[in-house]
Amino acid sequence: MLTSIANNKWLRQLAVFVAYTAAYLLLRPYSNGIWAITGGLRLSALVLLPYRYWPALILADTGPLIYDNIPCLPQYGLTWTICNSIPPILFAMPVVWWCRYKLAMFPSKRLVRANALLLCVALVSLVWTITTVAVLATVSPPSAAAHPYHIHKLEVVQVFLGKYAGILTVLPVVLVLKLQKSAPLRQRMLGWVRSQLTMESLVLLLPTLAVLFWVNHRASPDAQQVIRMAMFLPVAWLTVKHGWRAAAIGIAAVLSAIFMDLESRVGALDVLGTQAFVGFSATCLFALGARIAVQNAAEEQERLDAHTAVKLAQQGLYLCELRMRQAAQTLEQIGGTLQLTQARLLNRFKHMLPPIEGQTYYKQMASTQHQVHQLVESMHPIAWRERGLPAAMRETIGRSLDEANIAYRFDLKGRGLSQLSPGVHAAIYRLACEAAVHVFAQQACTTMTMTLRGGFTHGQRWAVLRICGSWDDAHAAPLVHTKQESQHLAAKLGANGLGLVAMRDFVRLYNGDLHSATENNQLRITALVHDVSQRAQGAFDKSPEPRELYIR
Numbered sequence: 001m002l003t004s005i006a007n008n009k010w011l012r013q014l015a016v017f018v019a020y021t022a023a024y025l026l027l028r029p030y031s032n033g034i035w036a037i038t039g040g041l042r043l044s045a046l047v048l049l050p051y052r053y054w055p056a057l058i059l060a061d062t063g064p065l066i067y068d069n070i071p072c073l074p075q076y077g078l079t080w081t082i083c084n085s086i087p088p089i090l091f092a093m094p095v096v097w098w099c100r101y102k103l104a105m106f107p108s109k110r111l112v113r114a115n116a117l118l119l120c121v122a123l124v125s126l127v128w129t130i131t132t133v134a135v136l137a138t139v140s141p142p143s144a145a146a147h148p149y150h151i152h153k154l155e156v157v158q159v160f161l162g163k164y165a166g167i168l169t170v171l172p173v174v175l176v177l178k179l180q181k182s183a184p185l186r187q188r189m190l191g192w193v194r195s196q197l198t199m200e201s202l203v204l205l206l207p208t209l210a211v212l213f214w215v216n217h218r219a220s221p222d223a224q225q226v227i228r229m230a231m232f233l234p235v236a237w238l239t240v241k242h243g244w245r246a247a248a249i250g251i252a253a254v255l256s257a258i259f260m261d262l263e264s265r266v267g268a269l270d271v272l273g274t275q276a277f278v279g280f281s282a283t284c285l286f287a288l289g290a291r292i293a294v295q296n297a298a299e300e301q302e303r304l305d306a307h308t309a310v311k312l313a314q315q316g317l318y319l320c321e322l323r324m325r326q327a328a329q330t331l332e333q334i335g336g337t338l339q340l341t342q343a344r345l346l347n348r349f350k351h352m353l354p355p356i357e358g359q360t361y362y363k364q365m366a367s368t369q370h371q372v373h374q375l376v377e378s379m380h381p382i383a384w385r386e387r388g389l390p391a392a393m394r395e396t397i398g399r400s401l402d403e404a405n406i407a408y409r410f411d412l413k414g415r416g417l418s419q420l421s422p423g424v425h426a427a428i429y430r431l432a433c434e435a436a437v438h439v440f441a442q443q444a445c446t447t448m449t450m451t452l453r454g455g456f457t458h459g460q461r462w463a464v465l466r467i468c469g470s471w472d473d474a475h476a477a478p479l480v481h482t483k484q485e486s487q488h489l490a491a492k493l494g495a496n497g498l499g500l501v502a503m504r505d506f507v508r509l510y511n512g513d514l515h516s517a518t519e520n521n522q523l524r525i526t527a528l529v530h531d532v533s534q535r536a537q538g539a540f541d542k543s544p545e546p547r548e549l550y551i552r
Helices: 002-007 009-030 037-048 051-076 078-084 088-101 114-136 153-178 185-194 196-218 221-230 232-242 244-259 269-352 355-379 382-387 389-403 422-442 483-493 500-508
Strands: 407-414 447-457 460-470 513-518 522-530
Touching: 009 037, 009 051, 037 051, 037 088, 037 114, 037 153, 051 078, 051 088, 078 114, 088 114, 114 153, 114 269, 153 244, 153 269, 185 196, 196 221, 196 232, 196 244, 221 232, 221 269, 232 244, 232 269, 244 269, 269 355, 269 382, 269 422, 355 483, 382 389, 389 407, 389 422, 389 447, 389 483, 422 447, 422 460, 422 483, 422 500, 422 522, 500 513, 500 522
Parallel strands: 407 447
Antiparallel strands: 447 460, 460 522, 513 522
């Protein structure tokens, strides 16, 4: 059935007509001269519905007016009955069109310019005030009776504030419903139920308003003004915390509580003062909520930009690692070709060379091949390429430390290390090499233990790397290795000799942290890295300039 209505344009027009009429009949009993809540329904329909539904809105707004005005024909005359039956929604259409088209009130489908919206509310309220005064001037009572209406300036202001307050009661709430993220109805309902704003509104706002409403109903007139001011305090707190959506819900609740208990007395100064205070407070809270929403959006954009920058840095490091791997493979192939060429040349001319000189050339060839092999291992170990990260940490690092007379042990624990992204594998290996060189350079350790543990927590994979270097000072204080020895080990492992600060910054690129401690003849470095390979959301979405207030 819903599909047939969505596909048939006449059924859509009929659905709009029925929905508007039902909403109007629901709100009409609560609408009066100081709180024209039906005006909020009219403007909400014009602002949110496309132009093609405006004729249906005119017809839906005309029917109830004619039904209410016909019984008043003998009392107010034919002219008033005809003029008052003209739908007010018709007078607001030019203003709404101008704000939507000229002021770009809707820059996009899910974005509203707050300044244009508030200007539209004020202009529509002014237009309806003028038309209301003009219609009242057409009242033609029986000849024997005096004219029942004498319009004063205060009454005109009161009519304007009543329509303004009525619009602010309905329109922001409708915007909250419209600007929700696209999702099935059930998912939206679950989102509202689980929302922190909903919970705080039920726990804080509504009970507070209920108590203040009950106290206001029994308080003296002087105390009622203070109580009405106090009603806006929980709304202000929610607005500061949650933005314009909290302001919209809170304003609707507070205005309903105030005007449903406020007697509609034409020309009364206390009523006019209440209307002015309510209109001013509601406007300020709504504008404050819009500003807070803009600030929150800017902070979220900065967070996304920072996440994107980290992601780009990770990708840059991994691309460098891939280039080093490609260069190592190319160098390995060149080394094999060079060895084969040198061997062929030596075999071809060995009968022309003295035996001692031939042995010297063979030694130089072997030394060159060894240097090429070491350079390949430092750039990207063969064990890593062929058997994975654990093999490189066990064999490549172990062989280099063994040549430096360091007893080395590698332990692999946990699960899921193979499911980490290649970029995290590269980061773990480079960090292990830098940490090993740092521990070697700090103390003349005799034993080094490296432990790698993987895990999966809260939907994210992580790895912990721990390097522990220990020494024996039973006879003398440990001596620091020479700078040349440290540089030689760094060259074998392809390390840059980073310090703790640089290594900590490197780990933070992977949403981790690094700690070091020295105790019981041990220097221990522990690093935690996370696999933050998830897609950066909204990486470079352009947000509006902060000079404008936007509702989104």
